[in-house]
Amino acid sequence: MTSTDTSARTFEADWNEWHRERERYYGDPLGWVSLTGLYWLTDEFEAVADLPGRWRADEAAVYVEGVDGTERLEPAEGAPGLLVADGDRRIEVIRRTGSVALRVHDPKSPHLLSYHGIPTYPPNESWRVTGTFTPYPEQVTVTTGAVVEGLEHHHAAVGVLDFELAGTAHRLVAFTGRNGGLQVLFTDATSGVTTYPAARSLALAAPDDDGTVTLDFNRAANLPCSFTDYATCPVAPAENRLAVAIEAGEKKPR
Known part of the structure; x- marks a missing residue:
């Protein structure tokens, strides 16, 4: 085997490893493909889809009103969201261009079922x-x-x-x-x-x-x-x- 053949094999093997990791990342049960909704909050408490509690946001924080009182969350602008557990699901609280939204990660998402790499x-x-x-x-x-x-x-x-x-x-x-x-x-x-x-x-x-x-x-x-x-x-x-x-x-x- 020549050095050129070895180089080609290494190049393809490295690429295949990268590709497998990319497919695994997006197939994560609570990853991007598991998302089932994106909901923008207002400054008034309100129910959001089928999520627990009531939610509102202002320039400083996000507030979740539930049976145990009100919880305060502070997502950072442009950063990965803060995660709130809801059974098997995760509610991701994000801030983008000053506005706040909730993203829902669900391991039972139909999008995951149709994900094939x-x-x-x-x-x-x-x-x-x-x-x-x-x-x-x-x-x-x-x-x-x-x-x-x-x-x-x-x-x-x-x-x-x-x-x-x-x-x-x-x-x-x-x-x-x-x-x-x-x-x-x-x-x-x-x-x-x-x-x-x-x-x-x-x-x-x-x-x-x-x-x-x-x-x-x-x-x-x-x-x-x-x-x-x-x-x-x-x-x-x-x-x-x-x-x-x-x-x-x-x-x-x-």
Whole structure:
């Protein structure tokens, strides 16, 4: 076996492991696919669907009125929600653009029954390219819309990524990512055709000291809103709408 064969096998094995983990994550009994509702609260106590108690929210907190009195919750803007147990279900309390909503995670959700994994393009090393990261002098806030009308997302942009595909130069704005890495939200010519229209996400490891980065579009990932109508995901910034068709990574799951 040649070193090229070994490299190809390692590339595909690593991608398969990533893909399996992605499918497991979205198939979690209390994960994104288990969502059965998204309910926005007002400043007046009111019953919400079939959830226990009565709920209201103001600029400071969320209040739940039940048989044992009133509980106060303080979800953070844009952060993962606070979870309230309701039998097998979990009520997730979120704050987005100043408003508060409840999301319901139900392990008996019919959406979980119809979940059969995530369709993808076949992995291909030609979509794994080297680029250059150029940092901004200082962090810039980039505001985008969301899949829910009226909401905004505020991203910490730290620089730009320059790379080539089929001999054509492209540039993407990069946001802060996990573990010192970078994240990109982008659309391309497949968006709304074979891939989710609002955006896909690409995580990158931290750049080398000289700014060298690897963009592996085989790992272009769906956002939660591609799986459920009850997510509040961002759309890609205008700067990250590519004209080229990125026929790699995850396709529309529904």
